[in-house]
Structure formats: C-alpha cells, structure tokens
Amino acid sequence: MNLALDILTIVAVSLGAIFFLAGTVGLLRFPDTLTRLHALTKADNLGLGLVVLGLLPQVSAPLAALGLLAVWLLALLSGATVGQLLAGTASAPDQDRAETPARHAGASHD
Amino acid sequence: MTSALVVDAALALLVLGLALWVISTRAAYSAVVGFVAYGLLMAIVWVRLAAVDVAMTEAALGTGLTGLLLLGAAARLAPYEAAEVSSRPGRGLRMLIGLLCAAIALGLAAVVLMLPDPAPTLALLVAENLPPTGVGNPVTGVLLAHRAIDTLLESVVLIPALIGVWSVAADPAWGGRPGSLPRPQSGSALTLLAQVLPPFGILIGIHLVWNGADDPGGKFQGATVLAAMWILVLIAGLREPPAVRDQRLRVLLVIGALVFIGIGVAGIWLADAFLAYPEGYAKPLILAIEAVLTLSIALTLGLLLAGPPANDHRSGGRS
Amino acid sequence: MNGPTLFGLCGAALVGLGLYGLICQPGALRKILAFNLIGSGVFLLFGVIAKRGGGALSAAGLGVDGDPVPQALIITGLVVAFAATSIAVALLLRLAEISGRSTLERAGSGSHSPTHERAPAPERAA
Numbered sequence: 001m002n003l004a005l006d007i008l009t010i011v012a013v014s015l016g017a018i019f020f021l022a023g024t025v026g027l028l029r030f031p032d033t034l035t036r037l038h039a040l041t042k043a044d045n046l047g048l049g050l051v052v053l054g055l056l057p058q059v060s061a062p063l064a065a066l067g068l069l070a071v072w073l074l075a076l077l078s079g080a081t082v083g084q085l086l087a088g089t090a091s092a093p094d095q096d097r098a099e100t101p102a103r104h105a106g107a108s109h110d
Numbered sequence: 111m112t113s114a115l116v117v118d119a120a121l122a123l124l125v126l127g128l129a130l131w132v133i134s135t136r137a138a139y140s141a142v143v144g145f146v147a148y149g150l151l152m153a154i155v156w157v158r159l160a161a162v163d164v165a166m167t168e169a170a171l172g173t174g175l176t177g178l179l180l181l182g183a184a185a186r187l188a189p190y191e192a193a194e195v196s197s198r199p200g201r202g203l204r205m206l207i208g209l210l211c212a213a214i215a216l217g218l219a220a221v222v223l224m225l226p227d228p229a230p231t232l233a234l235l236v237a238e239n240l241p242p243t244g245v246g247n248p249v250t251g252v253l254l255a256h257r258a259i260d261t262l263l264e265s266v267v268l269i270p271a272l273i274g275v276w277s278v279a280a281d282p283a284w285g286g287r288p289g290s291l292p293r294p295q296s297g298s299a300l301t302l303l304a305q306v307l308p309p310f311g312i313l314i315g316i317h318l319v320w321n322g323a324d325d326p327g328g329k330f331q332g333a334t335v336l337a338a339m340w341i342l343v344l345i346a347g348l349r350e351p352p353a354v355r356d357q358r359l360r361v362l363l364v365i366g367a368l369v370f371i372g373i374g375v376a377g378i379w380l381a382d383a384f385l386a387y388p389e390g391y392a393k394p395l396i397l398a399i400e401a402v403l404t405l406s407i408a409l410t411l412g413l414l415l416a417g418p419p420a421n422d423h424r425s426g427g428r429s
Numbered sequence: 430m431n432g433p434t435l436f437g438l439c440g441a442a443l444v445g446l447g448l449y450g451l452i453c454q455p456g457a458l459r460k461i462l463a464f465n466l467i468g469s470g471v472f473l474l475f476g477v478i479a480k481r482g483g484g485a486l487s488a489a490g491l492g493v494d495g496d497p498v499p500q501a502l503i504i505t506g507l508v509v510a511f512a513a514t515s516i517a518v519a520l521l522l523r524l525a526e527i528s529g530r531s532t533l534e535r536a537g538s539g540s541h542s543p544t545h546e547r548a549p550a551p552e553r554a555a
Binding site for chain 3: 114115118119126130132134141142148149155156158159160161164171175176180183184186187191193194195196197198199204207208212214215216217218219221222223225229233236248251252253256257260261264272274275290328330411414415417418
Binding site for chain 2: 078085
C-alpha cells in the first residue's frame, strides 16, 4: 500500500514538473502575449495540481491535505484572474496602453 | 549530500543570473520583473538555509509588496527613461568600477571562506531561554522577548517612513487620499478576485500571526498578507484609500507601537527591566503585542504602498 | 564546499553586483533596485552565519537547525528595507513629477534639454 502511494507521488509530481517545464518553454518560445499566457496558465493549473495531488498521500494530518488543496485553489483563482487581466490589456491595444504595463510584455525579446 | 549540493549550486547560479539581469537589462520594467523572480528564488534559498520565517517574509514583503511598489514606479517612470542612457559613465570608468566592485565581492568571499569553525552561535542560549517566554517558535521568541528592543524600534521606524512618504505630497494635496495606486477599472476580473479572495486572505493572515507563536510565521508575515488584501480591494476600486488627515487612521497607525512601549515601560516596575515581561504573563503579553502590532503594521505597509496624498479626481480635496 | 558556503559566496557576489549597478546605472529606479540587491546579499551572508551556527548544534543533536537571533534580525532588516524603498520611490516619483527627470544629476548638468524642466507628468496630463 505504501509502495503504491509512493509510486503515485513520484509519477504525479514528475508529471507536474513536466508541465512546468513545458509551460516555461512555451513562455520563452511562443510568439505573442496570448499564447504565452496560455502556456503559463496551463503550467500553473495542471502542473501545480499534479504536484499537489502527488503530495497528498504523503501528508501526516488531514488538515495538512486541506492546506495543500487550498494552496492549489488559491493559485487557480489568482492565476485565472491575472491571466484574464493580462489578456484583456493585451487584446485591447489602444485605449488602455497609456497607463498599463502590458506594453512592456514584448521587452523580453531583446 | 552531493545531489543536494548540485541543487544548491543550480539555485545559486540562477539567483546570480537574475541579479545580473536586474542590473544590466535595458528597460527598467524588465529589471523589476527580474527582481520579483529573483526574490521568489531567494525565498527558496532561505528554505535551504533552514530559515522558513525569513523565507515567508522575503516572499511576501521583499518580493510581493516591494515588487508591486517598484512595478508601479517603473510604469510611471517609463516616459523619462530614454533620457537616462546619456548619463551612463564611459566604458573605461565602468571597467574600473567593475574591478573595484569585484574586489569587494572577493574580499567578502574570502571572509565567507575563513569563517571560524566551529561557528559561534546563540542558538543554544535561545533554546535554553525559550520556555519562560511561553512561545515555541525561537524566531518569535527572539523578536518579542530576547531582542524586543530591536522589534520595537523597527515597528516605530515604519511610522517615520510613512511620514516621509506622505510629506513629499504637493502642498494643495496635503490631507487628501493617497494617489499612487493604479486607477480602478470597473467590471474587470479584478473586482471578482477582490470580492472572493480577501476573506480567505484575512483568515490566512490571522493564522500566520497566531501560528507564529509556535511554528514559522508571525506578525510581519501575517501583516503583509493583510496589507496585500487591503491593497487588492483598493486597486479593484471597491474601497477608497483613507484620507491621511483621518484621526482614527492615525490612531490605528501608532497604536501598535504605543501598546508595545506601554507594556515595555510597565515592565520596569513589574519585572525590573524595560521591555521585560512579568513571570508567567510573557505569552499573553506577547500575543497582545503581536495582535495590535499586526494591525498597525498592516495599515502602515498598505499606506506605504498607496503613496503620498494626491490631488486627483477621486480625492476628497483639501481640508 | 557545502551548501551554506556556496550561498555565502553567492551573497558576496550579490553585494559586488549590486554595488556595480548602484554606481553605474544612471536611472534612479535602477539604483533603488541595485541597492535592494546589495541588501539582499548582506541578508544572505547573515543567513549563512545563522545556518552555520545552527548546523553545529543540530549536529550535536540539539534539534535546532538555524540560529534564530540572526534570522530575527534579517526579518527586521527586510521590513526596514521595504520602508526605505517606499520612501525612495516616493521621492523619485515626486522628483520626476516636478523636474521631468528620473536621474539624480543636478539640473543643467548632463545632456538634458531645458525644455524638460517643469514639464507636467504625462499620466496627469492624460
């Protein structure tokens, strides 16, 4: 039983790490803000979710498991909101540009 | 041990690479983004150095709030940035400065390599003297009992800092509402986040303070989370920042330091020393100080971020 | 070579890097960032000393892994660093608003055109 749980942990955490790696590669390689956001939020949601799933069998107390789940849910909530805000400023090119930082999103090219 | 060393080496290289990016990249905005990533990696370094309390403070305050402050400043300063390049020192001078700075770094590195072995430490002394304070987290014990004078001065120093920020306001704007936060955009996803997140955030902040007695956490980490929730509500436009002439606000800002000083002075008679706690009452007194200090620090941190009073469209005008 | 020593060397390098940025970068915001890097390097050196001190004890089986005294001082330092940074940013924003510059040079020196003087801050004009 313990061995199975350990294997579940290893598999899930490794999968989560792969999602983070893929998300980072996408962030660096994708051409524009929207596709980069897509890569980033996928890594956050699924990668973190898998890492949390993998860590659940290892916790000693049920309260700690709740804490882990809360971390994931809060990250989902803030990730989704930030993604929505960035996408909103990126897809509305003119009216917001003067006062939002999104125009710098392309700065990492140079 | 060796695999841990490889991870540490990779972490140190990443930190150094990001630091290099922060000082060398062209746009100030990218430098600030690099600084935020740097701060998050530093938090992991603190965990590797067995300093979980420091890691929490670094992530919340050194990265979160400082990052927000600097991002806002970078966005507002972007129009002036083009003029900066012309006043960069020449190549020869830069080489000389680089050599001197490298010499300083090498000197510090030599000191690190020649640190005495076995290392001097106060940890044993703290562990021996922790039981009388009634708290289980040695860092909290040091902050509020053994080195309480440092913590007192620090919670006091936040207030002159806030006065300093306020006093750069233009004369007609004095007494009004702080104006450095971005203007709210109605109907955005931010509004939803600012309505859903704060109840949980406040709970987490209080949990951090309460837990800080026995586990990593404490009033600074908790107060930072509370301040972040307040700032979120302000940025979403659900509440206006308070006018700085508000008397109730000013009382709340200083009450933490006042209670700390009051209990400290009472210690002269009750426990024979300034900032000493009478026997058996250490823990309740520490908790009381932490509770009011958390409130004052959270307010101060939020107002430091909100900036000096400004005379803009949503200010209440002058008094 | 062990982990703490490695991070100690990293802290020393951070101080050097930050000092270089503080002197060479003309923009005041970049100077603030560089100053924060110096501070961070100093905190890291402190943290390494805390870890070394605690490590000696945990090796002796006393169950402490870091010296809490330097750690508490680092937390104090982080809070003060934030307060100082917020004052610096407030001063800088006000400087830019009044003089139209984001560097620390005196007015008239350097290559700034006098037309920048008293220019209203753009976001207020908008």
